[in-house]
Amino acid sequence: MSARAIEHLDATGPAAPPRRNGELVFAAPWESRIFGVTLALHDAGLLQWEEFRARLIAEIAEWERDVRDDEWSYYLCWLAALENLLVAKGLCGRPELDARGRALAARPPGHDH
Amino acid sequence: MPDHDHDTPGREALRAEALESLLREKGLIESEAVDAIIRHFEEDVGPMNGARVVARAWADPGYRRRLLEDATRAIAELGFGGPEGEHVVVVENTAGVHNVVVCTLCSCYPWPVLGLPPAWYKDPAYRSRVVREPRAVLAQMGLALEEGVEVRVWDSSAEVRYLVLPERPAGTEVLGEEELAALVTRDAMIGVAKAKRP
Numbered sequence: 001m002s003a004r005a006i007e008h009l010d011a012t013g014p015a016a017p018p019r020r021n022g023e024l025v026f027a028a029p030w031e032s033r034i035f036g037v038t039l040a041l042h043d044a045g046l047l048q049w050e051e052f053r054a055r056l057i058a059e060i061a062e063w064e065r066d067v068r069d070d071e072w073s074y075y076l077c078w079l080a081a082l083e084n085l086l087v088a089k090g091l092c093g094r095p096e097l098d099a100r101g102r103a104l105a106a107r108p109p110g111h112d113h
Numbered sequence: 114m115p116d117h118d119h120d121t122p123g124r125e126a127l128r129a130e131a132l133e134s135l136l137r138e139k140g141l142i143e144s145e146a147v148d149a150i151i152r153h154f155e156e157d158v159g160p161m162n163g164a165r166v167v168a169r170a171w172a173d174p175g176y177r178r179r180l181l182e183d184a185t186r187a188i189a190e191l192g193f194g195g196p197e198g199e200h201v202v203v204v205e206n207t208a209g210v211h212n213v214v215v216c217t218l219c220s221c222y223p224w225p226v227l228g229l230p231p232a233w234y235k236d237p238a239y240r241s242r243v244v245r246e247p248r249a250v251l252a253q254m255g256l257a258l259e260e261g262v263e264v265r266v267w268d269s270s271a272e273v274r275y276l277v278l279p280e281r282p283a284g285t286e287v288l289g290e291e292e293l294a295a296l297v298t299r300d301a302m303i304g305v306a307k308a309k310r311p
Contacts, residue, residue, distance in 0.1 A: 025155050025229045030126035032155070035229075036147035037133050039196070043150075046141055049196070053271055057218045064237055074220065074235040076125055083132060092135055100131035 031075040038082055047085060055081035154229055160299035162193045163226035163276060167302065168293035170203075171281040181205060184276065188226055197274065198225035204267060205278040206304070211258055213251065213304030214267045214275040215243045221269040223276050227299055234303065244268070254305045277304040285311055 026032040041047045059077040086092040136142045166188055170177040180187040184201040188194065201223045204212040216222065217240050222230040233239050243250045247264045251257075258264065267275040279301040285293060288311065300306035 026151075027232065028123075028126065030123070030129040032151045033133055033147065034129045035154070036150040037129075037136065037142060039150045040142040040146045041136070042196075043146070044141065050271060053219065056220075060219055060237075072237060073125070074232070079125060079129055079132075083128070086132070086136075091139070091141060092132065096135060097128075097131055100135055101127050104127050104130055104134075 027075075031078075034075060034079050034082060038078070041086075046091065047089070052081065052085055055085045059084075154224075158195075158224060159228035160226075160297075160302060161294070162191075162228075163223075163299070163302045164294040164297035165191055165290070166193070166226055166276075167278055167297045167308075168290045170278055171285075171293055172290050177278075180278070193225040195225050197221070198223055200273050201226070201276055202267075202273050203276050203278050204265070206280045206307075208280070209261070210263050210265060211251075211304065212265045212267060212275070212277045213243060213247055214269055214277060215240055216269040217241070217244060218270065221271060221274055223269075223274040226276055227302060231299070251305060254300075256306055277302050279304075279308040282308050282310045 026035065038047075038052065042049055042052070056078060059081045060074075063072070063077055083092070083094075083097060087094050087097075133142070133144075133147070137144060166180065169191065170180050176187065176190075179190075180203050184203040185194075185199060187203075188198065188201060204214075206212055216234070220230050220235045222234065239250065244266055247266050248258060251264070269275050279297065281293075282296060285296065288296075292311070296309040296311060298306060298309060301308045
C-alpha cells in the first residue's frame, strides 16, 4: 500500500476532526458543495443516479489507468464526472464553465464569498 | 487545506464554485437545498444508524432473522432509508466466517446506515488490494484473523450494498440495546474491525 494510502487510513483515526456523527465526511468545503449540488440536481429530477455513477466510475478508472502520478482525489473524479454529465446533457456549456472559473479566479484578494 | 485561505482558493474549489454559481443562475438548483443536503449528511446520517440496526439484531432474534432475509425492509423498520439504501444485503460474521466489504469500481456504500464512506474506502489501494489479499489488508488495518477463519470479500455495487453484522462480543449479555450500539463501529460494519469489547 502506498504511503499516500496509509495517510488516508490515518485520516480516519482518532486524530481526525470530530463530527457529530463521528465521521470526517468531507476533506474540504468544495467537496461538500459539489456533493450537495449533485444530490440537489438528482432531487430536482435533472440527473439520474445511474448515469452519474457511470460517469464517476469512468473518471476513477481513467485516473487509475493513466495518471497515477497525479494526487488521488475522489471528489476531483466526482467533480469531473458531474461537469462532463451536465455538459453532455446540455445543462451547462464547457465554455461558460471555463469562463466562470476564470472570472472567479480573477476576484481581488479578500473578496466576500 | 488550500480552501481555508480565502485569498487563494484551489483550482478544484474554483471549478466547483463556478459550476454551482452557474447552475444557480440558471435556476436549476437553490443554495438552500444544497445547504440542507450537506447538513443532513454531515449531521443526521452516519454509522450511529447502522449501530442501532446491529444492536437490535443482537438483542432480538426475530429482528436478526428479518435483517438477514430482507435488510432494506428491516432497516426501514428503524426509520432509516433513502438514497443508496435501496438494496442492502447484510452478511453475518460468525466464529468461522469473516466478511469484509469493498466497492471495486467506485464507492458504493449503504448511506442510510453508514453515512458517506471514509477516505480509505474510496482509495484505489484499498479497493484493489482487499480483493487480492484481504488477510494482509485487514492485518495492516489492525485486524489479525485466526488461520482457520474463512474470509469473504463482498463487492458492493449499484445493485447491492453490503453491511456486515459483526459478532456480538462476549460478556455483553446484560447490556441493553443502547449500550450494545456503542460497541458497534463503522469499521466493524465494513468488516475491517470487530465490534468493541465492553
